[in-house]
Amino acid sequence: MAERLRVHVDPDKCQGHARCKALAPELFELDEYGNAHEAGDGTIPPGLEDKAWLAKSNCPEIAIDVIEE
Amino acid sequence: MSDVSQPAAHPPVIDWVNDFDHTDPQWTEDPFPIWEELRAASPVVHTERFLGCYMPTTYEAVREIANDTEHFSSRRIIVRDIRPEITSRNVAPPITSDPPVHKPAKQLLLPPFTPDAMKKLEPRMRAICNELIDGFIADSKVDAAARYSKYIPVQAIAHMLGIPESDSDLFINWIHMILELGIKDENKLLQAVQEMSAYFMAHIEERRSKPTDDLISYLMNAKDKEGQPLEESHVLGSLRLLLIAGIDTTWSAIGSSLWHLARTPADRERLIAEPGRIPTAVEELLRAYAPVTMAREVVKETTISGCPVKAGNMVLLSFPAANRDPKMFPDADKVVIDRRENRHAAFGLGIHRCVGSNLARMEMQVALEEWLKRIPDFRLDPAGTVTWSQGTVRGPRQLPFLLGKAM
Ligand code: SF4
Numbered sequence: 001m002a003e004r005l006r007v008h009v010d011p012d013k014c015q016g017h018a019r020c021k022a023l024a025p026e027l028f029e030l031d032e033y034g035n036a037h038e039a040g041d042g043t044i045p046p047g048l049e050d051k052a053w054l055a056k057s058n059c060p061e062i063a064i065d066v067i068e069e
Numbered sequence: 070m071s072d073v074s075q076p077a078a079h080p081p082v083i084d085w086v087n088d089f090d091h092t093d094p095q096w097t098e099d100p101f102p103i104w105e106e107l108r109a110a111s112p113v114v115h116t117e118r119f120l121g122c123y124m125p126t127t128y129e130a131v132r133e134i135a136n137d138t139e140h141f142s143s144r145r146i147i148v149r150d151i152r153p154e155i156t157s158r159n160v161a162p163p164i165t166s167d168p169p170v171h172k173p174a175k176q177l178l179l180p181p182f183t184p185d186a187m188k189k190l191e192p193r194m195r196a197i198c199n200e201l202i203d204g205f206i207a208d209s210k211v212d213a214a215a216r217y218s219k220y221i222p223v224q225a226i227a228h229m230l231g232i233p234e235s236d237s238d239l240f241i242n243w244i245h246m247i248l249e250l251g252i253k254d255e256n257k258l259l260q261a262v263q264e265m266s267a268y269f270m271a272h273i274e275e276r277r278s279k280p281t282d283d284l285i286s287y288l289m290n291a292k293d294k295e296g297q298p299l300e301e302s303h304v305l306g307s308l309r310l311l312l313i314a315g316i317d318t319t320w321s322a323i324g325s326s327l328w329h330l331a332r333t334p335a336d337r338e339r340l341i342a343e344p345g346r347i348p349t350a351v352e353e354l355l356r357a358y359a360p361v362t363m364a365r366e367v368v369k370e371t372t373i374s375g376c377p378v379k380a381g382n383m384v385l386l387s388f389p390a391a392n393r394d395p396k397m398f399p400d401a402d403k404v405v406i407d408r409r410e411n412r413h414a415a416f417g418l419g420i421h422r423c424v425g426s427n428l429a430r431m432e433m434q435v436a437l438e439e440w441l442k443r444i445p446d447f448r449l450d451p452a453g454t455v456t457w458s459q460g461t462v463r464g465p466r467q468l469p470f471l472l473g474k475a476m
Contacts, residue, residue: 015418015419015420015422016179016422017416017422017426018183018184018426018427019352021184022184022348022430030183030184030185032179032180032183033176033179033180033183034179034180034182034183034184034427054409057409057410057411057412058352058410058411058412059412060412060413060414060416060418060422061418061419061422062412
């Protein structure tokens with residue numbers, strides 16, 4: 001059984017399209033250049049799974065992973 | 070507009086697969102079936118026109134090229150009839166830069182264009198849209214391209230650069246000369262670039278004694294990694310880029326969106342009833358009517374999706390065609406305004422992702438929101454003609470609408 005769901009942004013792939021931040025503002029943060037990283041340790045709070053999925057499937061650089069731990 | 074001359078004619082295309090031409094009137098008018106034909110033939114097609122040019126037709130092939138800066142250079146980004154020497158006059162960093170100089174040039178421009186920075190600009194954008202609407206809302210017809218979509222981005226970028234919004238027509242004319250007429254007429258392009266440079270030089274001079282808090286001063290004060298100020302040619306090149314890239318593109322995207330909504334009452338009614346869907350709809354309109362096709366130059370032989378490409382040719386990197394690839398997007402030719410999975414490439418992919426994408430998105434959202442609030446009923450005027458721009462950027466240049474409920 002999955003214990004924990006986590007989002008992760010691959011910083012080498014991210015090009016700052018900011019789609020993730022627009023779709024799931026709770027799960028992502030942008031740096032001064034507009035590039036994204038996961039908020040906190042990336043843990044997806046219950047109820048935000050759909051937003052995480054939306055962000056993942058809308059990132060043009062395929063930079064976002066949803067990881068089961 | 071003072072310049073209404075047309076580019077030199079190319080022979081009409083008969084064999085699209087082996088002799089394509091993105092400046093052909095048939096392509097300009099309706100490129101979608103052409104892309105389908107090319108995609109069915111090969112993931113990469115070639116034409117002898119424009120001194121030799123490839124075009125990837127699938128999302129995958131476009132992605133491969135966009136991410137391959139070893140074999141494909143950005144030093145030339147527009148497919149044209151000639152290839153003049155590369156000089157500081159015709160570069161516009163970072164869009165024309167390759168690694169490793171690309172990254173610092175891009176990082177310089179990114180902070181003023183983050184989503185947060187764009188939020189601050191939003192009230193001014195709403196005011197601009199409403200001022201434009203005030204100008205024609207009492208009429209029963211309007212050319213929505215000439216009176217609305219055209220002026221939104223030009224006023225926005227003028228506001229950011231700190232140059233007079235009232236000079237808009239001047240900027241629009243330069244851009245027409247560079248992006249459309251310049252494909253076939255080198256002199257037009259050089260003339261516009263020179264006039265533009267002189268214009269910005271005058272503003273740079275002015276700010277030396279009277280610094281401001283706009284993008285021109287921002288670039289003048291910027292330091293490179295060694296702490297040195299940027300060379301003047303770099304400042305000028307980036308200013309030209311911001312002006313050129315910021316206008317035509319978003320003008321086209323807003324125009325195409327309004328064109329779609331004028332012809333699709335169901336989508337229009339849905340967005341009026343549920344304005345919260347506008348951001349998602351904007352992404353779909355960007356996918357379906359992506360305005361910008363960039364180019365690359367092949368600098369080293371390689372293969373793309375199994376197709377060999379030879380150095381010396383240009384590549385028409387068609388993000389719009391990638392966005393219509395049915396392998397990537399189910400029902401790719403349908404506009405589904407609440408499409409959930411939408412990794413569209415309208416702003417490019419890889420390191421050259423459009424610096425202004427957050428600005429463009431904000432402008433599109435605001436332009437549609439304000440329009441739909443005040444003009445819920447509109448349709449194409451059957452007595453008028455919709456015309457489309459040619460080449461690098463695609464969007465309606467004449468968009469005749471009838472306003473108000475149909476009789
Ligand atoms: S959508 Fe993808 S590329 Fe864009 S900021 Fe988020 S992670 Fe980065």
